[in-house]
Amino acid sequence: MTKNEFLETPFHVDVWLIYEGERYWAVSCDFRECLYALLPDKDTKGERYTMEDARWVRCENVTLAKPADIIPFKKKT
Structure with missing residues (x-):
């Protein structure tokens, strides 16, 4: 992923990336x-992983595994 792609890709709670041939969940x-x-993988019980377990990698070393599913919010009128 290029830096421009990184900056244009929406970050949300369900971003999956491929890094070194493996699928990872982007937590931050x-x-x-x-x-x-x-x-x-996702930590659903709060016991398995902490941010200390996260591996920080450059955007150029990953590819997007799951396209972003963006749900637009409607403005209240």
Whole structure:
């Protein structure tokens, strides 16, 4: 992924990326440095992973595994 693609890709709670041939869940990102924090899978119980377990990788080293499903919000009138 290029830096421009990184900046144009919406970040949300269900971003999956391919890194070194494996699928990872992106749990955070650093927009200034163009980094993703990756975990092997989702932590649904709060016990399995912490942010200390996350692996920070450059955007150029990943590809998007799951396209973003964006749900637009309607403005209240």
